[in-house]
Amino acid sequence: MRVGQPEFSNANAGAYDHAAGVAERKRQALIRLYEAEVLARICGAGHEVSLAGELQAYPAGDELMDGAGGGEVDMWVAETRFGAPWVVMGTAEDEDAFWREVEADDDLASLGPVRPAVMRRAFFLAERSDGPNCC
Template sequence: MPSECGPFTFIGALEGYPVGDILFDDTVTAAELWWAPTRYGPRWLVLGTAADESSFWRLVDDDDDLNTLGAHGPATRRRATIIGALAQDN
């Protein structure tokens, strides 16, 4: 990891796949991320990429796994550096 990376802030954890395809693209180095807390507390999140907050919520609502987590707003948006890409098993 480059030494100029950081400081890092832990915002929470998502056990599952985020919404949007950007985080699966290994050429992406930065993205606007959206996240929101779930009914399990503020450190358990739904996370993903979308053009705006209403698009983010539509994607979360359309995802059966994320929808069951009881996410609630408001969602937070922040530009983030992407270190590596996710791999999705099909």
């Protein structure tokens, strides 16, 4: 899932709380839309949503940053030295290509990603400038 948050000053805890709250409300809205528009068609049973990890940097590959959302994506996910929920993630043709991209990116490499990466297929939810995009 990709959502944006307003810019804020790191020196202002209230501004951070506001920005984090905006991002969380966007995240929840996308999840509700996905549950109503996609899961309801596929499976009528209830579902539990859980956070697999969070990356507050640009992911490896272009698909998660440039993609419009609204479909499935195969992505690599690796834990970091900081522990849950922090991960490094991205798209690549295979795990070796993923690690090459991670190692070439100073921001991702500085997070201390831990091998191995795990391939996950996920429904990619993304915020658009004109509203949520999931379905």
